[in-house]
Amino acid sequence: EVQFRPYRTDDFITRLYYETPRLTVLNQTWVLKARVNDSERNPNLSCKRTLSFQLILKSKINSPMECSFLLLEGPYDDVKIRPVIYHFVFSNENNETDYMALPILDSVECNKLLAAKNINLRLFIFQIQK
DSSP states (O other): OEEEEEEEOOSSSOOEEEEOOOEEETTEEEEEEEEEGGGOSOGGGOSOOOEEEEEEEOSOOSSOEEEEEEEEEOTTOOOOBOOOOEEEEEOSSSOBOOOEEOOBSSHHHHHHHHHSSSEEEEEEEEEOOO
């Protein structure tokens, strides 16, 4: 289970983003980041809300590591998330995924997540052996 905490950038126009503390999965250290409406200029002026996330490998590895991963609703949450499995090959040179849409059913469900102090989700990572 992962907990996204809200942060703000120090930019001229501050932006809200979320980040998890470091976590250990498959003997590697990872971090998840999330952003609202793909960091559009004024997300508060839009009634459509989306969250996108990025998985980052913080550990150094000896060889490329192919993984599948997905995020699902956390414990005690009633937010509807469609399970989508993502794939990525992590290496020391390519250690972070692009931002991918969190497959929340709609803006109402996204607002439920954003209204909470922290966002609690479940992360599953599977290493693909060749």
